[in-house]
Amino acid sequence: MLINELAKRAGVSVHTIRFYERYGLVRGHRDPTITSNNHLHYDEESVDRLELILDAKSAGFTLQEISEIIDAWYKDTYTKREKRQILERKLQALDDKIKELRQMKKIIKDCLEEI
Amino acid sequence: MLINELAKRAGVSVHTIRFYERYGLVRGHRDPTITSNNHLHYDEESVDRLELILDAKSAGFTLQEISEIIDAWYKDTYTKREKRQILERKLQALDDKIKELRQMKKIIKDCLEEI
DNA sequence: GTCAACCATAGACTATGCTCTAAGGTTAAC
DNA sequence: GTTAACCTTAGAGCATAGTCTATGGTTGAC
16 A cells, blocks of 8 residues: 555654654564555555554554554564563553553642642 | 753753753743842742643643643633643543553453453 | 556654753852 | 852754645646
């Protein structure tokens, strides 16, 4: 599929996809049999990557952190052990964030009680 | 206390405090009995405000959102009802964020299992 | 054969949240 | 009386994460 279709499938703008591509989060490929244009083609993995990016962004991860998660999942130069380590660190980061959110909930609840 | 002491008490830089002051999140006051300089003085409430700001930032709130929380707590032009409404919306936002974090945890756990 | 609808690259612009520099004033210690 | 250590305002600069514009190429419908 071309970038426009990918954008529609993933629910992001074409601009954003190009931005992510420059950042290294998704990668389109040129079809060597087509010489008249240099359009990039994307596969289902690109859709999966974009969905992962959106979820991870909602969870408060930066693009840098998301790039590590994506590498842990897709990059074949990592050993399974390394991949596991990266993902476990992200899991820990999520637990820390949840802890902070709960602390903030407590602060707001205390405010509400004092009103 | 002056800005330097406030910065040390709250654990932020003087620059950051001035930035927050321009943003309206903290406010120093001039002592009218002092005419030789125009230094701003801060009270304990400023320390509390900065602590609240740091906690809320950790919880992923933007300065705009934090400004609403601070107004709900300190601004006397709001009725108790209005204050309660604002804080309850923030509580809901926190619950939504926690939900997103848990979803991301699930995604990463699934990845870990598949490795 | 031209118009719409795509595609590409390059780079300018924006918002958020700082962070730092410049330029100048006051005060306290030596 | 000058040096250090503060204070002030004004504004420049930076990182992140987009968002948009300019410019130009290809293709298909009419």
